[in-house]
Amino acid sequence: MQNYRLKLKIIFVKFLNIVLFVVLVSSFGFGAFLIGFRLGEQKGQTDKFDKFSYGLVFRDIATPSPSPTLSPTVVPSTTPKIETGKSNTQSWSGPELWNLVNKRRNEFGVNELSNKSELCTIASIRLNELLELGKLDGHEGFSNMPEKRPDLKWIYDKYTLSEFLVSGAQSAQEAVSLWENTLGHKKLLTGGEFVWGCIYAQGGFGVAITAY
The missing domain is CATH 3.40.33.10 (CAP)
Structure with missing residues (x-):
């Protein structure tokens, strides 16, 4: 009778160990899943941000900057000055x-x-x-x-x-x-x-x- 109880106790302990092991494994797996999911989410956000940033950079590069407006060079007219002779003081008649x-x-x-x-x-x-x-x-x-x-x-x-x-x-x-x-x-x-x-x-x- 005592041997039977001892065997049951041993079986129960093994069962508990198995349950604990399963629980631990399950907990670890779920935790790893959560960690992986979180990392994946962060990675996805990072990739998304990188893609968004790249898109901005790409659009910035692809969009040509407006051509500078060239102001016309005002060439001074260069209208020439006529040299006139000295006023004639020879007023005799x-x-x-x-x-x-x-x-x-x-x-x-x-x-x-x-x-x-x-x-x-x-x-x-x-x-x-x-x-x-x-x-x-x-x-x-x-x-x-x-x-x-x-x-x-x-x-x-x-x-x-x-x-x-x-x-x-x-x-x-x-x-x-x-x-x-x-x-x-x-x-x-x-x-x-x-x-x-x-x-x-x-x-x-x-x-x-x-x-x-």
């Missing part, structure tokens, strides 16, 4: 020069020149030509005027004409001095053969037309 020429002719003992309107027409045209040209033309405009202006040819046919030019004088008196001291032009002041004449002057240019 034709009548002033006319009076000084006749005065000097008197001093040389020759007759004064008498004015002729047709000679003034030629003198006026020639002065305008020189002002437009800006320099003396070597009497070219005077020589070819009958061809350019056939309506004035009769003046050349009627008179023996001479032209005297001056440029750059600062006064009418200086203009007379330039004529007097230039070979060929002194005849304006000393030529007794000249009877008529006309003088125009402006802007530093002087034109004297004489005739007989």
